[in-house]
Amino acid sequence: MTEIRPRGRGAAVLRQTVTDTIVAAAVAELAETGYAGMSMGAVARRAGTGKAALYRRWPSKEAMVVDLIDVFASxxxxxxxxxxxxxxxxxxxxxxxxxxxxxxxxxxxxxxxxxxxxxxxxxxxxxxxxxxxxxxxxxxxxxxxxxxxxxxxxxxxxxxxxxxxxxxxxxxxxxxxxxxxxxxxxxxxxxxxxxxxxxxxxxxxxxxx
Amino acid sequence: MTEIRPRGRGAAVLRQTVTDTIVAAAVAELAETGYAGMSMGAVARRAGTGKAALYRRWPSKEAMVVDLIDVFASxxxxxxxxxxxxxxxxxxxxxxxxxxxxxxxxxxxxxxxxxxxxxxxxxxxxxxxxxxxxxxxxxxxxxxxxxxxxxxxxxxxxxxxxxxxxxxxxxxxxxxxxxxxxxxxxxxxxxxxxxxxxxxxxxxxxxxx
DNA sequence: ACGAGACGGAACGGTTGCGTCCCGACTTCA
DNA sequence: TGAAGTCGGGACGCAACCGTTCCGTCTCGT
Missing domain, CATH: 1.10.357.10 (Tetracycline Repressor, domain 2)
Structure with a gap:
């Protein structure tokens, strides 16, 4: 998972939380709409975040989903x-x-x-x-x-x-x-x-x- | 398959041909891009036709693909x-x-x-x-x-x-x-x-x- | 106390899609 | 011969998406 090391808002607690929230939202969105139909905007909306938070972590939709696959690999x-x-x-x-x-x-x-x-x-x-x-x-x-x-x-x-x-x-x-x-x-x-x-x-x- | 009964251009020969050309193009496009990624414009372009020819036959993309499934059923x-x-x-x-x-x-x-x-x-x-x-x-x-x-x-x-x-x-x-x-x-x-x-x-x- | 940096949110330009409509060209049926 | 109807093609309005760039807010580390 691409690492984000925030110094801002609630770092200790939220460092995991924001990324995890996005991942969870992306998984749900992926299941509902499929890879081709999944939009980054919808993921952000569902996670209650801005799209910028997504692109701060992954360079593209594909890179994000590739990371999601590792979640399932566990x-x-x-x-x-x-x-x-x-x-x-x-x-x-x-x-x-x-x-x-x-x-x-x-x-x-x-x-x-x-x-x-x-x-x-x-x-x-x-x-x-x-x-x-x-x-x-x-x-x-x-x-x-x-x-x-x-x-x-x-x-x-x-x-x-x-x-x-x-x-x-x-x-x-x-x-x-x-x-x-x-x-x-x-x-x-x-x-x-x-x-x-x-x-x-x-x-x-x-x-x- | 939705029936079109042309009286115009090369009816006897093209009555089958145009529809068949569209179907073939749609099948190829479906295989390459998938259902979600398939666009009606791309199908029309590939078939060498206008989008109107598609919508004269099927009311929507979904209806068209549903018909395509019957092609495979044969x-x-x-x-x-x-x-x-x-x-x-x-x-x-x-x-x-x-x-x-x-x-x-x-x-x-x-x-x-x-x-x-x-x-x-x-x-x-x-x-x-x-x-x-x-x-x-x-x-x-x-x-x-x-x-x-x-x-x-x-x-x-x-x-x-x-x-x-x-x-x-x-x-x-x-x-x-x-x-x-x-x-x-x-x-x-x-x-x-x-x-x-x-x-x-x-x-x-x-x-x- | 203050700067750094991530946050949610909103807007941007550019592209693409759907489904509709109109056009002039063409071929067939009556 | 003329009316009908399909043809390829192009343009339309509307919506959505991507990826980027701002903004003002908030919380940290120092």
Whole structure:
């Protein structure tokens, strides 16, 4: 986050507060109107501040949203890999379902996914802050399960990751259905049973996801 | 599509052509800039026409895009259900992969998915023209597989549909990876093997997907 | 006590968008 | 042949947005 070190008005307390207020307003505005539709004036209005306060912190709308992405990056996937594949999968599915079922998060993720196909800066920020860490975390506990023999040695990692990540996010992001405990349980169970089926040549290489 | 019955300039030939040119331009513009960023002036410019020609056909930008959705609806899922579950799945995965790997289609689908969370009109059009027919088609060949005993009688249909639709679309829409024959083959095989695992209480009700 | 600096608020110029209207050119149907 | 109706093109009024620049106020550090 761009640092502002005010000497003026209520520095000790407000140094965080003003920036945080703007960030919160920007997140809400982003969820409501989308990246393309979001206006800096509306963010300022919602934050109860002037536009100048925004441009004192970020040079542009894009830079601001890139910073916002890091805010979401903090809500991350549990570590896992401690010895229980079944538990790791369940924890992952639950974490993703909990995070993404928040309508604000859901809308922003959908919107930035679409926008990233158009905007290289956002795409890179989204990849490095969200997608790669998430994929890396899954990769780690899958690999450790292979090492323990809980999954076959010739596991097709790409396919397994598609199954794990894709199936988990699909319903939350693309259907209007409720995501409750029974859904988490059923999906986790299916993934756990299907993971050992992810075999194959498995030499497809990928970057993102 | 809103009908225009010109008596003027090259009616016989151009009656289709002008409308089609506008539609093509709108599709291209929609893919490049997204719904929120798309301007009617840019569509007209790209089509080599005046804005009046657009507003003679549609009352607004939203109405125009709603009509565009029907254009995509024509590219639909194969029927299936003829007796070979494995073949149905393979055909479905291939059809979806082929359609969505076109960057224009991919961007529009991503964009409208995000926009639909905000715009009720687009959401409804997208649902009825794309999601429901697709889901219904899958449902049909899954049900017929159950009737033939190729899938268990207590199949959790929602879960099976998540597996089929979600897994197929995930990589195409959300990763930068190539989607080639080996991917289609591996994904199809996984789905076919995992479908019988979709059991459960299965009383989660849903609308879309 | 005083200067520094961030604050909310308002206005600016320039650009872009939507949706409407009008124009002269053109082609078809009756 | 003439009326009808679409055509591309351009201009319009109105609104919104971006990013900048002021203003007067307020609170700090020194």
């Amino acid at each position: 809500r991350q996937v549990p570590a896992g890999g401690a010895g229980d594949l079944s538990g790791d999968v369940r924890a992952y599915v639950r974490a993703v379902a909990d995070t993404l079922s928040d309508p604000v998060v859901m809308r922003i993720v959908l919107d930035l996914t679409a926008e990233a196909a158009r905007n290289p800066g956002l795409s890179e920020a989204f990849d490095t802050a969200i997608r790669q860490p998430r994929r890396t975390a899954c990769e780690r506990f899958l690999r450790s399960a292979v090492e323990r023999g809980q999954l076959p040695a010739d596991l097709d990692l790409d396919l397994a990751l598609d199954l794990l990540v894709g199936l988990t996010q699909w319903r939350v992001l693309n259907t209007g259905q409720n995501v409750d405990d029974s859904y988490v349980e059923a999906t986790s169970k299916l993934i756990i049973q299907a993971l050992p089926l992810c075999l194959g040549a498995g030499d497809r290489r990928g970057v993102r996801g | 590219r639909q899922v194969p029927a299936g259900g003829a007796g070979d579950l494995s073949g149905d799945v393979r055909a479905y995965v291939r059809a979806v992969a082929d359609t969505l790997s076109d960057p224009v289609v991919m961007r529009i689908v991503l964009d409208l998915t995000a926009e639909a969370a905000r715009n009720p009109g687009l959401s409804e059009a997208f649902d009825t023209a794309i999601r429901q027919p697709r889901r219904t088609a899958c449902e049909r060949f899954l049900r017929s597989a159950v009737e033939r005993g190729q899938l268990p009688a207590d199949l959790d249909l929602d879960l099976a549909l998540d597996l089929l639709v979600g897994l197929t679309q995930w990589r195409v829409l959300n990763t930068g990876q190539n989607v080639d024959d080996s991917y289609v083959e591996a994904t199809s095989k996984l789905i076919i093997q995992a479908l019988p695992l979709c059991l459960g209480a299965g009383d989660r009700r849903g609308v879309r997907g």
